[in-house]
Amino acid sequence: SKSNEPPPAPPVVHYYMNNLTNTRTPIENSETVLILTPLAKFYQEYWDNLLKISYPHDLVSLGFIIPKTKEGNAAYSELQAQVTKTQSGPKTKRFASITILRQDTESPLQSQSEAERHKMENQKVRRAAMAKARNSLLFTTMGPTTSWVLWLDADIIEFPPTMIQDLAAYDVPIIAPNCFQRFYNEEEKKNDIRGYDFNNWIDSPTARDMASKMGKDDILLEGYAEMATYRSLMSKMYDPQADPGTKVKLDGVGGAALLVKAEVHRDGAMFPPFAFYHLIETEGFAKMANRLNWESFGLPNYLVYHYNE
Amino acid sequence: SKSNEPPPAPPVVHYYMNNLTNTRTPIENSETVLILTPLAKFYQEYWDNLLKISYPHDLVSLGFIIPKTKEGNAAYSELQAQVTKTQSGPKTKRFASITILRQDTESPLQSQSEAERHKMENQKVRRAAMAKARNSLLFTTMGPTTSWVLWLDADIIEFPPTMIQDLAAYDVPIIAPNCFQRFYNEEEKKNDIRGYDFNNWIDSPTARDMASKMGKDDILLEGYAEMATYRSLMSKMYDPQADPGTKVKLDGVGGAALLVKAEVHRDGAMFPPFAFYHLIETEGFAKMANRLNWESFGLPNYLVYHYNE
Ligand SMILES: Nc1nc2c(ncn2[C@@H]2O[C@H](COP(=O)(O)OP(=O)(O)O)[C@@H](O)[C@H]2O)c(=O)[nH]1
Numbered sequence: 362s363k364s365n366e367p368p369p370a371p372p373v374v375h376y377y378m379n380n381l382t383n384t385r386t387p388i389e390n391s392e393t394v395l396i397l398t399p400l401a402k403f404y405q406e407y408w409d410n411l412l413k414i415s416y417p418h419d420l421v422s423l424g425f426i427i428p429k430t431k432e433g434n435a436a437y438s439e440l441q442a443q444v445t446k447t448q449s450g451p452k453t454k455r456f457a458s459i460t461i462l463r464q465d466t467e468s469p470l471q472s473q474s475e476a477e478r479h480k481m482e483n484q485k486v487r488r489a490a491m492a493k494a495r496n497s498l499l500f501t502t503m504g505p506t507t508s509w510v511l512w513l514d515a516d517i518i519e520f521p522p523t524m525i526q527d528l529a530a531y532d533v534p535i536i537a538p539n540c541f542q543r544f545y546n547e548e549e550k551k552n553d554i555r556g557y558d559f560n561n562w563i564d565s566p567t568a569r570d571m572a573s574k575m576g577k578d579d580i581l582l583e584g585y586a587e588m589a590t591y592r593s594l595m596s597k598m599y600d601p602q603a604d605p606g607t608k609v610k611l612d613g614v615g616g617a618a619l620l621v622k623a624e625v626h627r628d629g630a631m632f633p634p635f636a637f638y639h640l641i642e643t644e645g646f647a648k649m650a651n652r653l654n655w656e657s658f659g660l661p662n663y664l665v666y667h668y669n670e
Numbered sequence: 671s672k673s674n675e676p677p678p679a680p681p682v683v684h685y686y687m688n689n690l691t692n693t694r695t696p697i698e699n700s701e702t703v704l705i706l707t708p709l710a711k712f713y714q715e716y717w718d719n720l721l722k723i724s725y726p727h728d729l730v731s732l733g734f735i736i737p738k739t740k741e742g743n744a745a746y747s748e749l750q751a752q753v754t755k756t757q758s759g760p761k762t763k764r765f766a767s768i769t770i771l772r773q774d775t776e777s778p779l780q781s782q783s784e785a786e787r788h789k790m791e792n793q794k795v796r797r798a799a800m801a802k803a804r805n806s807l808l809f810t811t812m813g814p815t816t817s818w819v820l821w822l823d824a825d826i827i828e829f830p831p832t833m834i835q836d837l838a839a840y841d842v843p844i845i846a847p848n849c850f851q852r853f854y855n856e857e858e859k860k861n862d863i864r865g866y867d868f869n870n871w872i873d874s875p876t877a878r879d880m881a882s883k884m885g886k887d888d889i890l891l892e893g894y895a896e897m898a899t900y901r902s903l904m905s906k907m908y909d910p911q912a913d914p915g916t917k918v919k920l921d922g923v924g925g926a927a928l929l930v931k932a933e934v935h936r937d938g939a940m941f942p943p944f945a946f947y948h949l950i951e952t953e954g955f956a957k958m959a960n961r962l963n964w965e966s967f968g969l970p971n972y973l974v975y976h977y978n979e
């Protein structure tokens with residue numbers, strides 16, 4: 362249906378929240394996963410990898426929120442074509458349900474080039490808009506049977522088919538793989554990889570000190586030379602020689618790929634679109650979860666790859 | 671169904687958020703309302719008044735969250751009996767859908783007597799638990815078609831059948847009627863009324879000053895002599911001689927009866943279970959909404975009544 366009419370609902374549904382588990386063996390326990398993707402641009406590789414996940418698709422629901430921009434319209438058409446194909450294809454590949462939201466707010470920044478959106482002066486307004494988009498998507502799609510929420514950006518074009526199980530096996534409230542990017546290394550004349558997402562970090566005394574001196578609406582940003590925080594970035598911790606399963610405790614997280622136990626969100630942890638302890642969006646989310654006594658972790662040697670423009 | 675199985679979902683649903691209005695004429699625009707009630711004790715008068723609301727029931731969904739206590743079990747049975755009766759009764763009285771959540775966390779305070787739950791030392795832990803219950807209910811039941819959320823406590827036993835329309839007509843993001851209580855005035859030997867909910871207030875310099883000197887996890891509470899805030903309480907503003915439609919801007923709100931545009935929650939406004947600007951739960955919600963540029967209002971002369979134990 363293309364309308365805003367609510368689907369016919371059963372008169373009464375009872376849910377026992379304590380029957381809703383999230384364990385290190387989610388498939389065995391038939392735990393449902395909600396994969397949430399803010400989507401401004403559609404990448405075929407993202408969808409292809411999504412289809413390849415080995416988590417039973419009938420336990421997986423998808424939710425998208427797409428901006429009301431020209432680029433968003435294009436992404437919407439491309440997504441719709443793939444969704445129709447998948448949901449009318451082989452039963453085992455079909456997802457339990459798919460919700461697509463078209464944003465009602467104008468996008469604050471029309472240009473979405475990597476250079477433009479990473480400019481420091483554009484970050485606060487852009488990340489506040491991203492935070493609101495994530496919150497809208499979350500509040501609107503999470504249901505009484507959701508056990509896990511996997512945040513997965515639309516430009517994550519390579520990730521293992523077992524990612525959900527792999528991350529869930531750590532049995533922690535919030536966990537992020539390390540988000541890298543492939544590139545051609547001009548100096549070494551070879552294909553190479555580098556860290557992409559700087560929002561997965563361990564806090565530093567410098568950053569805390571900077572925060573303590575800021576105005577109440579000011580935010581700390583990571584990855585800008587003019588604002589050196591000396592935080593320990595997970596993107597710098599990758600070591601192909603080390604234990605691939607190594608886990609580190611994080612104070613800030615990114616949303617590119619992030620598995621969250623649904624109860625963390627249910628307690629109220631969302632993506633602050635305002636300065637929260639001088640943090641915003643996904644970094645603010647980690648801090649808010651922390652205030653709710655939920656811990657965040659990262660896997661420095663478990664890589665997923667971001668598209669390279 | 672009594673299980674935790676998800677109801678059969680349509681394969682794909684598209685929602686255009688800009689088609690989702692919340693206007694001063696919600697019935698004409700077929701806007702859906704989600705009534706959310708944290709429920710520890712069932713009052714027949716609450717249910718009877720709920721059945722009497724003149725907002726079309728097929729546009730109204732109900733959501734309850736009930737604690738895992740002995741009292742909660744009793745409330746659950748009583749609710750269930752009424753729900754079954756209503757949903758199998760005349761079609762025009764049936765609600766669009768009803769979701770009942772049983773909490774998985776233990777209630778921090780078993781005794782629910784008015785005196786006990788209002789003790790100052792019990793407030794922080796109790797209100798943090800209430801905030802989490804409200805968040806769970808909200809995150810779990812709000813859907814893509816929800817236009818309005820009406821928070822309504824289970825012990826609000828008198829309210830006008832036109833309350834939703836009356837409040838919506840103000841076309842403001844957040845609006846609270848004045849929550850009173852009937853009692854027998856021993857001095858004047860007659861039935862009388864008095865203010866009950868002290869969480870609807872306009873901030874004061876004293877309160878701001880107290881907050882500025884507090885530890886980061888400390889919260890301000892309203893209605894305690896040992897912590898005089900000199901805030902202007904809406905419960906003190908009731909004037910039966912004055913314009914019944916008077917509206918005042920509020921800085922803190924209560925949750926006993928509160929109409930919220932769904933987009934306020936979608937932006938991320940929830941009930942902080944931690945000190946947020948030294949405020950918690952519904953009062954913290956008003957502050958958080960304010961950080962998101964949504965304003966709160968109250969109607970001092972529009973009364974609803976809380977049960978008197
Ligand atoms: N709904 C929505 N999604 C967006 C918007 N801008 C970007 N996105 C998506 O949100 C995710 C993160 O944004 P992106 O620009 O890639 O952030 P970056 O990689 O951290 O610079 C990607 O999946 C984008 O497609 C927006 O305005 N609205």
Ligand SMILES: Nc1nc2c(ncn2[C@@H]2O[C@H](COP(=O)(O)OP(=O)(O)O)[C@@H](O)[C@H]2O)c(=O)[nH]1
Nearest residue numbers: 708709710711735736737777787803823824825
């Ligand atoms: N789910 C849930 N609801 C509760 C709990 N405690 C109280 N309630 C309900 O939450 C609402 C507000 O609580 P109440 O004790 O009346 O607060 P007060 O009137 O402000 O003192 C009422 O509808 C209660 O029935 C609890 O532990 N869990």
Ligand SMILES: [Mn+2]
Nearest residue numbers: 514516617667
């Ligand atoms: Mn990206």
Ligand SMILES: [Mn+2]
Nearest residue numbers: 823825926976
């Ligand atoms: Mn009460």
